[in-house]
Amino acid sequence: MTDHHYVFDGTKEQAELDRLRLLESSFDPKARQRLENVGVSDGWHCLEVGAGAGSIMNWISEKVGSTGTVVAVDTDTRFLLSSVSSNTVIVKGDIRTVDLGRSRFDLVHGRYILLHIPEFASVLEKMLLLFKPGGWLVFEEPDFSAARCLVGSEDALLAFDRVTSAVETITKP
Ligand SMILES: C[S@@+](CC[C@H](N)C(=O)[O-])C[C@H]1O[C@@H](n2cnc3c(N)ncnc32)[C@H](O)[C@@H]1O
Known part of the structure; x- marks a missing residue:
């Protein structure tokens, strides 16, 4: 595995937050529609990969309610920690190496994350082990x-x- 540095590591806090909020305002409406289409709802157990500033993490948390859970993984959790619901666990870690168990999730979702990982194919293979039979893997990546x-x-x-x-x-x- 190559040493990985996220290209925006070291970006000033406000500039990085502004950038993440722009992503959210541009892409959240379609992301929410896609996730509605796969049926995310009460009681689902979900993984949000590279949660960024957390808008989708928070939206999923509301959708799954008190009987569901959200695990949100990011190497940089500074924008996630201020608004964590009781059904949500924030994990500070690298998705390539963090241990998330097996076959736990109804949904694994990520957006604009594989783009930043040269070993994206092996990350995808790892993700395949994480969702339950019948679960959903939803990645939204730019071309x-x-x-x-x-x-x-x-x-x-x-x-x-x-x-x-x-x-x-x-x-x-
Ligand atoms: C372009 S942002 C996208 C944020 C969010 N998914 C969105 O679309 O609003 C990429 C996010 O992935 C995180 N990230 C980058 N490399 C990572 C890795 N190897 N493991 C976990 N998170 C990573 C960054 O810290 C950042 O929050």
């Missing part, structure tokens, strides 16, 4: 290879291409 900026100044187009190719190098082992 930057398809990203194109169609309008804007020449400088903006170049900047967009530079950012896109930088992002694409993140997952190269």
Whole structure:
């Protein structure tokens, strides 16, 4: 396993929180719809991988209620600890190495997390051991290879291409 540093490690606290909140405001509505579609509800036991600033962790926690549970794993838990419900456990750890047992979860969900892990295939294999028979694995990951900026100044187009190719190098082992 290669040594892994999350690309945004060391980002100033407010800047990182702003970035995570932007992700949430852009992607939460569709994420919630997807999770509604798989049926997340009372009594489910769920794992949220790379929980970030916690909006989906909190939403799942409400959906599963007092008879369900949420385990939220992140290497950086500073934005998660302020609003933890009684059915939620925050685990500070690296998803590649943290021990989460086997066959426990009705749902394993992650968003914009595998993108940051060069060994994403082995993480996915590990995730396959974590959910119960009939459980759901839901990962929402971007495909930057398809990203194109169609309008804007020449400088903006170049900047967009530079950012896109930088992002694409993140997952190269
Ligand atoms: C781009 S953010 C996405 C946050 C959240 N899933 C969302 O979409 O709003 C990636 C998150 O994964 C966490 N992370 C990065 N590498 C990780 C790893 N190896 N194990 C666990 N968490 C990790 C980061 O700390 C960060 O909170």
